[in-house]
Amino acid sequence: MMEMSEKIDLDQFDKEEFLGPSLKSCPGCSATIVARFALKALGKDTIVIIPASCLATLLATNTQTGIKIPYLHALFECGSSTATGVKHAMMRKGKENVNVVTIAGDSGSMDIGFQALSGAAIRNEDIIHICYDNESAMNTGGQLNSCTPFGARTPDWPLGKRLMKKDAPSIMAAHNIPYVATASISHLEDFYMKLKKAKKIKGFRYIHVLSPCPISWGYDGRYTVEIARKAVESGLWMLYEIENGSFNLTYKPERRIPVEEYLRMQRRFDTLTDDDARKVQEIVNELWRRYEE
């Protein structure tokens, strides 16, 4: 393994914990890693909005929450409009410095939630949007959505999707917002640095985090971090940021591993033929060729 001997300096992360124990996530779920580090970075003066998703339900039951800061469970389609309202209410009360963050799934960001998200982005509302991308509508059983990658099986496309994954960060960058970044739960230092940077910027900030789901992707939960790492090391998932329009690669794999090493760890790609796997490899090669130009 590439960076397995790497020590992690705990001091770079804020000490305070905002996620309680006893979260109702499946063993090995990475959504809690996203939320834990997002809230650590943003700190206690934060209000979090979560539209319908696994994260929304695993953080709270009817009468109790597992989160120590104000949390609003928004309707599925309006995470960003709810966040807009909360931010404006805070401004009216003279509490401009309160961070308002939406943490939404990929459907809650890029499908049903897209209209609200796009609207808030184009108005450049002073809020942060974090999309944790498990590449399916997982809270209802892993149905296909626009972030499901090419070739992945879902209950509603059992032979494997024949369409491409939506390039969400580029779509958000096209809104000309001050900050767009991608991240992965396997590269926490990188994710944390981006959260801290986003916190300081005014206006709409968007961070898209790859967040593997053992149930949807079909692997033993113990490999969650390894799979996310392989997505990055194969070059399939590029870590970058776009700050005021200027692109900056934040991590470059030393030597890209073949994408098949990533794909073949997951049962959702069981129906992916070798030809199709080559096609995915070509897409990745092309992505990096374009970057290197």
Add this chain to the structure above:
Amino acid sequence: MSNLPSVEELPEAIIARFGTQKAKTGNWRTNEIEIDQDKCDFCMRCVVFCPDGAIKVSEGKLKMDLDYCKGCCICIEECPKNAIKEERKVELP
């Protein structure tokens, strides 16, 4: 505006308070997870990657909070020193 109820007056189902910790998700576990303190060299990878925040640093040692560890084994996969072990209690199909 003044006719609106205050937060305190809202029913519990609308306003939930912090308190899930009473339910011990550790009892979902079908295995036992143990850390060998002699092999551990404090790289802290298990601490940051445990999705349930179940590994704590206390008095220079790592401590598993078995009340909440779900037994996912991410810590085992991320440990470069093979210091964490799993013992299966139930064979899964």
